[in-house]
Amino acid sequence: AQALAKFGDQVVALLGGHLGDPASAIDVRRAIPPILASIGTPAAAHALLDNLLERDTTVRFQIISALNKIHQFHPEIELDTQLLETVLAAEIMGHYRSYQILESLRIPGNSDEPVMRALGESIPQELERIFRLLGLLYPHLDLHSVYFGLQSSDVTVYDNALEFLENVLRSQLRGMLVPLLDGKVSPKERAGIAERLVRAKVENREQAVAELVASDDPWLKSCGAYAIGTLGMKSLEAELNRCLEHPDPLLRETARTAKLRLEALAANS
Structure with a gap:
């Protein structure tokens, strides 16, 4: 598998696609983050970041560990x-x-x-x-x-x-x-x-984000609002709209940016 790393950025999109595809075999998905860490480019880091909210905890651990490795050897690569x-x-x-x-x-x-x-x-x-x-x-x-x-x-x-x-x-x-x-x-x-x-049992990524945005904590709410925009979660747009009226200025700004991102994603789809 590490032989793939020699291809560098040429294979990042392919690896990122398999990493984020729940239909791919779990063993394959778990093996991908270390390969992306070996590639160690900004594109590889972004492919890992795109999948950070992965539901499977073993895959998520591999993704986080791979980002740790990239950050250790390439601290100049900016992370979100x-x-x-x-x-x-x-x-x-x-x-x-x-x-x-x-x-x-x-x-x-x-x-x-x-x-x-x-x-x-x-x-x-x-x-x-x-x-x-x-x-x-x-x-x-x-x-x-x-x-x-x-x-x-x-x-x-x-x-x-x-x-x-x-x-x-x-x-x-x-x-x-x-x-x-x-x-x-x-x-x-x-x-x-x-x-x-925590208000309810969380079964999937969308529920996890809904849980964050429903929190009474403005920081957690901001994190949820940001995720709605980044992950293009149109189904949570109503929750995002409520954040636009929140008294916390950071939350309002995060929600506004997320809303623009959601609209841009909808326009491009």
Whole structure:
């Protein structure tokens, strides 16, 4: 498969097409992001970014990891930070949702139930995706060390890592992320936060974006509005129109840009 990488940008459109095609075999789709990372051009990075809201978490992890690799070796390639924030918001909400489900399934004295085990295993994977996205948004920070510090059983190392994050993240993101990482916040408390943030079970990409744009949080709403425009989700245009009347100026501007993009996509189709 890596032999394809030698063809460079000539094969990017083909690879990107297969990566974004749910009808392609899942093993094929999972193998594509590392090839795009090896190509390492702006076109390869954009093909990965176009598929960042991929529903399959294993494919999404490969996409995020490939972007990490491109960013590491080619920091001059600009990435769409607002799209990265959108995916980060969706990942954080998904992480809260896991605690919500975990709490609702919890049976005293029975942690062996298969669903509980699967959720228990998915939580560290979700956290790794969150940190890899943070690494793309904050490339100047040593978030790799912070990530490992938060896994540490050494209280001082753990506290220092958490404090570092609290100091560097902007307030909206800090308020959402720190309760997921702070060991003093119980799973039950996280489930309580999830109930405020997450309103319904999300089955697909469109629902995930609808969930974001329906949130009470302006940052999450902005992420959702941006995704509607970028992904050409005409079915969510009514939600986008509501964002145009929102008191938050950043959200209004994001919604206005998304609306123009939606109209341009409709005109070209």
